[in-house]
Every structure is written in structure tokens, then in C-alpha cells.
Amino acid sequence: MRLEPRPEGGFTIDATDLGPLLGIDPPLVPGLLRDGRIQSRFERGEGEDEGRFRLTFLYRGVRLRLILDGEGTVLSRSRVMAASAR
Incomplete structure (x- = not known):
């Protein structure tokens, strides 16, 4: 997976990549990000x-x-249940 570097700093991740990693349907991701959920x-x-x-x-x-890395290549990833959710 690779994220797109943004000219002003940071990176953009596609909802089709992020959604499955969080267990969400990709079309729901933008709204959940906007709402702060x-x-x-x-x-x-x-x-x-x-x-x-x-x-x-x-x-x-x-x-x-x-x-x-600086080009947006994912070097590692981890997915865990946060301590407060256990």
C-alpha cells in the first residue's frame, strides 16, 4: 500500500484502503472522518x-x-483494539 504525499505536508489515504483496515465500508469513510468519528x-x-x-x-x-517513508510507502502497519475498548 502507498499513500499519496500532499504538497502542504501529510499524506492522503484512499477510502478503499482505509475502510477495510478499520472494518468499515469504504463509501462511509469520508463522512466518518468529517464527523470526527x-x-x-x-x-x-x-x-x-x-x-x-x-x-x-x-x-x-x-x-x-x-x-x-517520505514517498508514502507503508513500511509497517499494526491494527489493535485500543485499551479503552477491551
């Missing part, structure tokens, strides 16, 4: 992690974390 966080790596980025998505107790 899918929460996201973007972080830039520092030190040893310079040039890498971490995207985290939270939805109904599922935490999806993607580690990317």
Missing part, C-alpha cells in the same frame, strides 16, 4: 526516525497505525 493523528519522525511518518487512526476501539 474516525480520529486521526499525523506525526513526523525525529532523530533515528527522521524521514519517516506515523499515521494513527482510531475508530470504535480499533487503533490502526501506519509507518511511512
Whole structure:
């Protein structure tokens, strides 16, 4: 999977990629993001992690974390139930 780098910074992930990773039908993803029901966080790596980025998505107790390089290539991904949802 590869995300598209945005000129102003950050990345764009396609709903057809994100939806299944969160257990959601892809057409529902944009509305859930707009409504804040899918929460996201973007972080830039520092030190040893310079040039890498971490995207985290939270939805109904599922935490999806993607580690990317500067070109948007996913280097690793993890999907777990958040502690508060257990």
C-alpha cells in the first residue's frame, strides 16, 4: 500500500484502503472522518526516525497505525483494539 504525499505536508489515504483496515465500508469513510468519528493523528519522525511518518487512526476501539517513508510507502502497519475498548 502507498499513500499519496500532499504538497502542504501529510499524506492522503484512499477510502478503499482505509475502510477495510478499520472494518468499515469504504463509501462511509469520508463522512466518518468529517464527523470526527474516525480520529486521526499525523506525526513526523525525529532523530533515528527522521524521514519517516506515523499515521494513527482510531475508530470504535480499533487503533490502526501506519509507518511511512517520505514517498508514502507503508513500511509497517499494526491494527489493535485500543485499551479503552477491551
